[in-house]
Amino acid sequence: MTRLLRKSFTTVAISITTALSIFNTPAFAHNGEHHEQPDPVEPTPVEPIDVNTKLDIRKNVLDLNSAEKSAFVDALYTLKNTTLEGSTISIYDQFVAQHVASMGMMMMDAVGIGAGHDAAHHHDAFLPWHREYIHRFEKTLQSVNPNITLPYWDWTDPEAIDFIFQPDFLGTNGSGVILPTPGGGTFEGGPIQTGNFSEASGWVLNPNLHIDPITKQTSQGTSLIRFLKLPPIDQYPIPQAAVNQLLAHDNYSDFRLDLEGFAFDQLGNPVFTNHNYIHGLVGGAGFDFSTNPPTPVPIGTMSGVLSSPYDPVFWLLHTNVDRLWAEWQDNGHSGSAFYPASGQPYGHNLNDRMWPWDGGQTTPGMIGPGDVVSLLPLFSSDDLVTPKDTLNFRKYGYTYDTLVSSVPEPTCLWGVLALGILGTAVPGKQKRLGSNGKI
Structure with missing residues (x-):
C-alpha cells in the first residue's frame, strides 16, 4: 500500500510545487463546454403537493446534533458492511461502482447509444443524474434508519x-x-x-473500485486518501459572492456549468470553482503546467472524482449541489422550459434515458484494474429515468430547510409508494412520508 501511494504521489509533486493560484487556472480542458440554449418560454409551474404530504427535510450539516451525526455514520458503515444475496460487494460499494461506471461510458469499449460520453458529468445531465443517484442512496440509508436524511455542506x-x-x-x-x-x-x-473512515475502523475500500484517475487502470489501494486543503486548493470558504453569481444565471446550461465548477472570470477565462473546487479541497490536487491548457492532477479519493463516493463527504457535497439547483428552480426556473431538449450527447437531453436507468440501452466500457460492470447491481428493464423525470425535486418526497416556506399551494394528492434498494424502482414517480424533520 505504501509503495503504491508513494509512486502515485511522486508523479504529482513537481506539478504541485509549480502550481499558481487556483482561481487563475483553466478548468479541465474537455469539461468547459458551453451549449447554447434557446430563451425559455413561460416556466412550467412546480407540480403541487397535497397539504397532508410530509416531506423529508434535508438540513445543514451544522444543524445535526450528536445523535443524528452518529446515526448517519452508523448507517454508512452498515451499508459498507452489508452484502446483498447474489452480489460480491457491499451495498455501499455498489453505489461506488455505479459512479465509476458512469465514467466508463467514455471508454473505447463502451457499447450503445450513450457510449462516448460520461453519463453523469461534463454535460447538462450532471444535475439530474446526481439528483437521482443521491436520492436512491438516501432511500437506502433510510432502509437502515428511517429517520436519516442527507445533510448538506454549505461551502460558504x-x-x-x-x-x-x-x-x-x-x-x-x-x-x-x-x-x-x-x-x-x-x-x-x-x-x-485513525478514527472514523480509516481502514483500522473497518472502512476498507475495494481496490478494483478505488481507481487512479490518471491512469484509469491502476488502483489507489484500500484506504481512503485525503490531502485536505493542500495548496494551492486551500482557500476556504468559497465566497458567498460566487454562489450569488451562480444563482443569478437565467440559462440552465450556464448555471450547470458554473455549479459543476467550470465558471468564467471577467476576462472569459475558465476557473475551477464550486463543486469541482470542493472535490479538490478535500482530496488535494496539483496542476500540470507542461500541458496547454494546464491540467489538474488529482491525488486523493475525492479529487479523483471516479471513486469519490468512497469518501462520505461526497454525499454532503452533492446534497448541497442539489440544494442550490432546487433553490435556483424555485426562483423562477422550474419545469422543462429550463432544461435543454436537444443539443447534448445522448443521456443528457430532456427526454433521454439516463444510464443506468435506461433499460439496458448502453453498457459501460472497462475501467479500472477489475471488471466494474460485473459489480453493478441489476436494474429492472422498466426502471427508466430521464432528466425530465427529475425536475420536480418535491416529487421525490424531500425539500431543504432553506426552502420550507416555499412549498407550492396544494391542489392534489400524490401516491405513496415504497422504494426498493438500488435499482428496483423509479423514485421520480414516487413519494415517501418522511419520519423526521417534516412540514
Whole structure:
C-alpha cells in the first residue's frame, strides 16, 4: 500500500510545487463546454403537493446534533458492511461502482447509444443524474434508519469544514505522506490512519473500485486518501459572492456549468470553482503546467472524482449541489422550459434515458484494474429515468430547510409508494412520508 501511494504521489509533486493560484487556472480542458440554449418560454409551474404530504427535510450539516451525526455514520458503515444475496460487494460499494461506471461510458469499449460520453458529468445531465443517484442512496440509508436524511455542506460557511472533518464524524485529514508545496513548504496528507473512515475502523475500500484517475487502470489501494486543503486548493470558504453569481444565471446550461465548477472570470477565462473546487479541497490536487491548457492532477479519493463516493463527504457535497439547483428552480426556473431538449450527447437531453436507468440501452466500457460492470447491481428493464423525470425535486418526497416556506399551494394528492434498494424502482414517480424533520 505504501509503495503504491508513494509512486502515485511522486508523479504529482513537481506539478504541485509549480502550481499558481487556483482561481487563475483553466478548468479541465474537455469539461468547459458551453451549449447554447434557446430563451425559455413561460416556466412550467412546480407540480403541487397535497397539504397532508410530509416531506423529508434535508438540513445543514451544522444543524445535526450528536445523535443524528452518529446515526448517519452508523448507517454508512452498515451499508459498507452489508452484502446483498447474489452480489460480491457491499451495498455501499455498489453505489461506488455505479459512479465509476458512469465514467466508463467514455471508454473505447463502451457499447450503445450513450457510449462516448460520461453519463453523469461534463454535460447538462450532471444535475439530474446526481439528483437521482443521491436520492436512491438516501432511500437506502433510510432502509437502515428511517429517520436519516442527507445533510448538506454549505461551502460558504467557514465553520462547516472543522465540524465535518472530526475523528468521530466524517474523519480527519490523511497522514503519512509529505509533499512539497508552492513557496518551499511541505504538506502532510495521505491515508486516514485513525478514527472514523480509516481502514483500522473497518472502512476498507475495494481496490478494483478505488481507481487512479490518471491512469484509469491502476488502483489507489484500500484506504481512503485525503490531502485536505493542500495548496494551492486551500482557500476556504468559497465566497458567498460566487454562489450569488451562480444563482443569478437565467440559462440552465450556464448555471450547470458554473455549479459543476467550470465558471468564467471577467476576462472569459475558465476557473475551477464550486463543486469541482470542493472535490479538490478535500482530496488535494496539483496542476500540470507542461500541458496547454494546464491540467489538474488529482491525488486523493475525492479529487479523483471516479471513486469519490468512497469518501462520505461526497454525499454532503452533492446534497448541497442539489440544494442550490432546487433553490435556483424555485426562483423562477422550474419545469422543462429550463432544461435543454436537444443539443447534448445522448443521456443528457430532456427526454433521454439516463444510464443506468435506461433499460439496458448502453453498457459501460472497462475501467479500472477489475471488471466494474460485473459489480453493478441489476436494474429492472422498466426502471427508466430521464432528466425530465427529475425536475420536480418535491416529487421525490424531500425539500431543504432553506426552502420550507416555499412549498407550492396544494391542489392534489400524490401516491405513496415504497422504494426498493438500488435499482428496483423509479423514485421520480414516487413519494415517501418522511419520519423526521417534516412540514
